[in-house]
């Protein structure tokens with residue numbers, strides 16, 4: 001395990017602390033960091049929401065969450081009790097000026113004014129502006145205060161600008177941490193190491209050598225309890241506008257001058273701005289949307305999206321998206337970047353497939369397969385490079401592809417920390433390198449917006465696919481026009 005450095009003492013205030021995200025991700029992440037010795041014991045985690053809970057009632061909920069979402073081998077009684085001793089609760093309606101702000105103010109005496117203070121907004125984004133104003137008006141913002149904004153930042157470009165303006169009225173950009181948990185995944189960070197610490201790859205990283213790139217985030221889960229949110233979002237907003245475009249940036253960007261936040265983010269922004277704009281009339285040719293019907297994943301029969309929504313609701317919301325993108329730059333020319341994300345697909349897998357070009361000429365009788373680099377983000381994190389080899393023995397020169405495999409688990413053996421663990425500690429340290437800058441978020445919305453508009457006008461159909469399949473056939477056709485195939489369909 002790489003070395004962890006103890007962070008400064010902090011007060012971590014979560015708005016939306018009784019919600020799913022806090023229970024499932026934030027509290028377990030803070031617990032793990034505490035257990036690993038990264039968090040000083042005089043730090044505090046302060047939950048807030050409109051619910052009227054005592055400190056002990058909230059601690060009970062926090063304890064249940066830890067027992068449910070932290071693996072048994074990481075739960076030891078002493079550590080759990082010491083962690084819960086750092087947990088507090090204040091009942092506040094973040095959106096209302098007249099609310100019980102005293103409950104929160106009372107928790108900060110003069111002796112905490114110099115302590116790092118993080119406000120994490122795990123509520124609906126419409127509340128972010130009001131919460132910022134109320135924090136400011138109640139004198140809760142100190143020199144060492146940061147705010148963390150959960151996704152989604154808006155619903156489209158206009159609403160994203162509104163959220164950013166409202167937050168920006170009270171917090172300088174360097175105090176605003178827009179979280180994209182994909183950037184906290186170890187394997188996503190490792191992309192930077194793979195590309196810029198290994199010249200063997202970087203020398204081949206362009207349109208001369210690379211035929212196309214696929215970026216896939218496939219999930220087996222459906223929308224389950226999040227139907228209200230998801231039905232207003234859909235896969236394009238939920239996964240592509242943020243996570244997949246951020247991964248694309250790291251694959252396609254030029255080497256940054258350093259690992260400083262702005263050097264890295266400037267390079268990502270250049271990629272987002274170099275994405276070939278998609279005109280509304282072209283959307284049917286380059287973007288496919290789908291929605292899952294009833295089907296089977298493994299041995300389990302799972303309901304259709306509409307059944308999960310319940311109440312006989314009808315909806316065109318997409319649970320699957322595939323897009324053909326291009327990064328118009330000297331390095332990439334017209335290399336297609338295929339982006340794909342969907343729910344209720346056969347496997348949970350996030351991966352990048354870099355398909356190299358074929359040899360210009362072959363001296364062999366065997367059919368040659370072009371090299372392929374697969375960067376597996378999750379699960380079974382690792383790298384796989386396919387190469388052509390001579391089949392041993394025989395009296396001729398028979399060739400077959402074989403894989404060079406690096407399994408990160410075998411190489412490093414450590415537990416893979418959840419993305420939130422790293423990101424929450426970065427917010428305490430005030431390190432924005434793995435967070436999205438305002439201009440990145442807005443550039444990403446600018447690019448996806450014509451697709452959203454075309455779909456709103458019903459310019460292309462919502463293809464239905466059975467749960468447990470790899471999505472609609474139209475997604476296959478998107479690649480077939482250039483005689484390509486998605487990874488699972490490759491020979």
Ligand SMILES: NC(=O)C1=CN([C@@H]2O[C@H](COP(=O)(O)OP(=O)(O)OC[C@H]3O[C@@H](n4cnc5c(N)ncnc54)[C@H](OP(=O)(O)O)[C@@H]3O)[C@@H](O)[C@H]2O)C=CC1
Pocket residue numbers: 015016017018019020021022048049050051092093094095096121122123124125127150151152229
């Ligand atoms: N759940 C997840 O896995 C993910 C969630 N997100 C995003 O994070 C945000 C929260 O999601 P999630 O936890 O699932 O949502 P939930 O609906 O489970 O929780 C919402 C929380 O906000 C609180 N809340 C609502 N209104 C106010 C208010 N006016 N003042 C203070 N607190 C308020 C609620 O508590 P109370 O009713 O007591 O006030 C509750 O704690 C959403 O924007 C979501 O899109 C992003 C990525 C993943």
Ligand SMILES: O=C1O[C@H](COP(=O)(O)O)[C@@H](O)[C@H](O)[C@H]1O
Pocket residue numbers: 217219238239350
């Ligand atoms: O942000 C989100 O991500 C999850 C998928 O995250 P992963 O780390 O499990 O790949 C997705 O299920 C959710 O809908 C979306 O809001």
